[in-house]
Amino acid sequence: MSNKDAVIVVEGLTVRFGDDLILDNVSLEVYRGEVFVILGGSGCGKSTLLKHIIGLYEPAGGRVIINGIDMTAADDNKLRQVRRDMGMLFQSSALLGSMTVFENIALPLKEYTDLSDRAIRLMVRMKLAMVGLSGYENHFPSELSGGMKKRAGIARAMALDPTILFFDEPSAGLDPVTAAELDLLIKNINNGIGTTMVIVTHELESIFNIAQRVIMLDRGEKGIIAEGDPMRLRRESTDPRVRNFFNRHIAEHLIEGA
Amino acid sequence: MTSDKLSFSLDGSPGEKQTLYLSGRLSIEYLDKMLSLIEELFREKRPAEIIVDLKDVTYMDSAGALFLLELEHRAANESIPVNLLNMSFKEKGILDLIDRQSLKEETILTEKRGQGIVEQIGYGAIDFLNDIKNVVSFTGTIIIKLFSSVFHLNTIRWGDVITCMKKTGVDGLPIVGLISFLLGLIMAFMSSLQLKQFGANMFVPSLVSIAMIKELGPIMTAIIVAGRSGSAFAAEIGTMKVNEEVDALITMGFDPVKFLAIPKVFAAMVVVPFLTIFSDLFAIFGGLVVGVLGLDLTIHTYIQQTMKAMKIFDIVTSLIKAVVFAVLIAGIGCQRGFEVKNSAEEVGSATTSAVVSSLFIIIVVDSMFAIVLSYLK
Ligand SMILES: Nc1ncnc2c1ncn2[C@@H]1O[C@H](COP(=O)(O)OP(=O)(O)OP(=O)(O)O)[C@@H](O)[C@H]1O
Ligand SMILES: [Mg+2]
Numbered sequence: 001m002s003n004k005d006a007v008i009v010v011e012g013l014t015v016r017f018g019d020d021l022i023l024d025n026v027s028l029e030v031y032r033g034e035v036f037v038i039l040g041g042s043g044c045g046k047s048t049l050l051k052h053i054i055g056l057y058e059p060a061g062g063r064v065i066i067n068g069i070d071m072t073a074a075d076d077n078k079l080r081q082v083r084r085d086m087g088m089l090f091q092s093s094a095l096l097g098s099m100t101v102f103e104n105i106a107l108p109l110k111e112y113t114d115l116s117d118r119a120i121r122l123m124v125r126m127k128l129a130m131v132g133l134s135g136y137e138n139h140f141p142s143e144l145s146g147g148m149k150k151r152a153g154i155a156r157a158m159a160l161d162p163t164i165l166f167f168d169e170p171s172a173g174l175d176p177v178t179a180a181e182l183d184l185l186i187k188n189i190n191n192g193i194g195t196t197m198v199i200v201t202h203e204l205e206s207i208f209n210i211a212q213r214v215i216m217l218d219r220g221e222k223g224i225i226a227e228g229d230p231m232r233l234r235r236e237s238t239d240p241r242v243r244n245f246f247n248r249h250i251a252e253h254l255i256e257g258a
Numbered sequence: 259m260t261s262d263k264l265s266f267s268l269d270g271s272p273g274e275k276q277t278l279y280l281s282g283r284l285s286i287e288y289l290d291k292m293l294s295l296i297e298e299l300f301r302e303k304r305p306a307e308i309i310v311d312l313k314d315v316t317y318m319d320s321a322g323a324l325f326l327l328e329l330e331h332r333a334a335n336e337s338i339p340v341n342l343l344n345m346s347f348k349e350k351g352i353l354d355l356i357d358r359q360s361l362k363e364e365t366i367l368t369e370k371r372g373q374g375i376v377e378q379i380g381y382g383a384i385d386f387l388n389d390i391k392n393v394v395s396f397t398g399t400i401i402i403k404l405f406s407s408v409f410h411l412n413t414i415r416w417g418d419v420i421t422c423m424k425k426t427g428v429d430g431l432p433i434v435g436l437i438s439f440l441l442g443l444i445m446a447f448m449s450s451l452q453l454k455q456f457g458a459n460m461f462v463p464s465l466v467s468i469a470m471i472k473e474l475g476p477i478m479t480a481i482i483v484a485g486r487s488g489s490a491f492a493a494e495i496g497t498m499k500v501n502e503e504v505d506a507l508i509t510m511g512f513d514p515v516k517f518l519a520i521p522k523v524f525a526a527m528v529v530v531p532f533l534t535i536f537s538d539l540f541a542i543f544g545g546l547v548v549g550v551l552g553l554d555l556t557i558h559t560y561i562q563q564t565m566k567a568m569k570i571f572d573i574v575t576s577l578i579k580a581v582v583f584a585v586l587i588a589g590i591g592c593q594r595g596f597e598v599k600n601s602a603e604e605v606g607s608a609t610t611s612a613v614v615s616s617l618f619i620i621i622v623v624d625s626m627f628a629i630v631l632s633y634l635k
Contacts, residue, residue, distance in 0.1 A: 115290055116293075119290050135360075138366070141601075188355050192352035
C-alpha cells in the first residue's frame, strides 16, 4: 500500500430513512488491493453503508466515487460498467430462488461475457470448488443450509473475478473451520488477484486475521468512531466503545445492574 | 486496466516435448480461446511433455488458473508431465485457490428438468387430484375452526379482522361500484334496444334488478374479491412461508390456520355480502341512468318497477351465496398460500392458482345454487 490509490471514495455520505438519520456525514476511502473491514454493533448501519456504496440507494447527501465514477450521478451505462467490476454478497445471500446454484453463478457470466456453455460450466464448477460447494450445481437455494447459501452467494459474487468485492457478514452462520477456510480464501483472493475487499464482519478472530484496516461505526454517533489497524486499535484505543468491541465486553452500566 | 491481449506460441515438433509460451492477459475474456488451445495442443501435437512458460503473463485471474488446471488435468489423464515455468508468486496464489480434487467431484443431484409427456400428464393428474383433496380438507378445517372461534370469540384476532375488512371491503368498494355501475348501464342499454321494439321499456328496471340480485351481483363481486383479495391472501401467507414466519408461529405455539386464515375468512364473510349489496345498488343506479336519460322513464317509475321485481327470498339467497363465496375465496387463497414451500416463484404460482381455482369453484357452486334454488321454490 505504498501508493495510496483510492478505489472507493465516500464523501460526506448522509443516509436517512424517513426521519430516521442512520449515517451522518460519513467520509472514507478504500485503497486498491486492501482488505477493508467495517465493524459496529448490530443496527448501526453497516449493511446500509454497503448498499449505498454500491449505489443501490440514493443517499440523502454526499457522494460515492468508485474507480473515478460518481455513483450518485452516473448514467445507466456507466453504472453497468462499474457494476461489472464489483461483486456483492448480501447479508441474506440473495440467491435467486427460482434458479439452481449453477444458474445463479452462471448468470453474471452469461450476462457479461460471451463464453461458450462449456467454459461457463467449467467456471461455475471452479467457483463452487473455491467455496467448497462442489457437487451442488443442481440444488436450488431452498435446498441449501444457511451457511451453504452464504458460500454460494460468495461464489456468485466472485463469478467475474471483480476488482472490488463486498461481503456482508460472509462468515455468519458458518462453523469455525469453514469460517477459517473462508478467511483463507479471502486472503488468497486478495493476494492472488489483488481484489479490493470491503467486508462487514463481527468475528473478532477473522478481523485480526484478514483486516488490513478497519472502521467502526456507531449507532449513537451515526458515523465512524474509529479507524485503523485492528491490532493497534485493540491495544491503543481509548474509546470505551472500541475497547468493549475488541475485548468482547458489554457496556459497563449493564454489568453494574447485574 | 491494461489492454495487452493474450497471445501464445507453441514450440516443438509433433510427438515430442512442447513448449507453450504465454504472454499478456490470462483472463476470462479469453477462456474459450484458451480451452480450444488445449484441444488443439493434444489433438495436433500429441505431446510427450508440456512446458508452459508464464514469463510474459501480465495478468491472470481465476479463469487463467482454470486453464492451467484443465491443461494439467488433460495431461494427467494421458500421463504426460506438465511443467509450469516462471510462475510468479501471485499466480501461484491464484492456482492454490482452487482445490484440484473437488473440481472433479460429481454433481449430487441430477438435473430435475425434462420429463416425458406421459410422465407429465401422470404427474399433472396426480397433482390435480391431490389439489382437490387439499382444498376440500382445508376448507373443512377452516369451517371447523370458524365454528370453534365463534364460540370463543376472544380467540379471534380482531385487529387483523378489521384491517382485513378494510382491505377487502372498503378498498374494494370503488372498483366493485364502478364495474357494477357499468354493468347495469350496459345491461339496461342493450336490453332496451330490443325491448323498445315491442314497447316493453317498462321491463328494463326489473330485468336489471333480477339479473343483478339473483346472479350477477354475487358473481361479479366474488370475481373481483378473488382477484383483489384471494390473490393477496395467497401472496401474503406464501411469503410468510418462504421467510419461515409460519414456522416461527408454530414454534411459538400458535395454530397458523387460526392465526392467519381465520381472520381473513371471517373478514371476507362479513364484507362480501355488503359488497354484493353495493354491487346490486350500483348496477340498479346504472340502469336508472339509462332508463331516465334514454327511455323516458321517470326516476320514480324506475324505482317502483325495480322494487316490484325484488323478492325477499332472492335477496336472502343472494346474500347466503355471497357468504359461501367469501368462505371459498378466502379459504382457497389461504390454502394456496400455505402450500408454498420455499421460493418466490412458488408464491407467484400460488397467487395465480388462488385466483383461477376460486373462479372455477365460484362457477361450480353458483350452478349448484341455481339448481337447488329452482327446486326450493
Ligand atoms: N429499508 C429500510 N427502511 C428503514 N430503515 C432501515 C431500512 N434498512 C435499514 N434501516 C435501519 O437502518 C439501521 C441500520 O440498518 P443496517 O441493516 O444497515 O444495520 P447493520 O449495521 O447491517 O446491522 P446488522 O449487524 O444487524 O446486520 C437500522 O436501524 C434499521 O432500522
Ligand atoms: Mg447488516
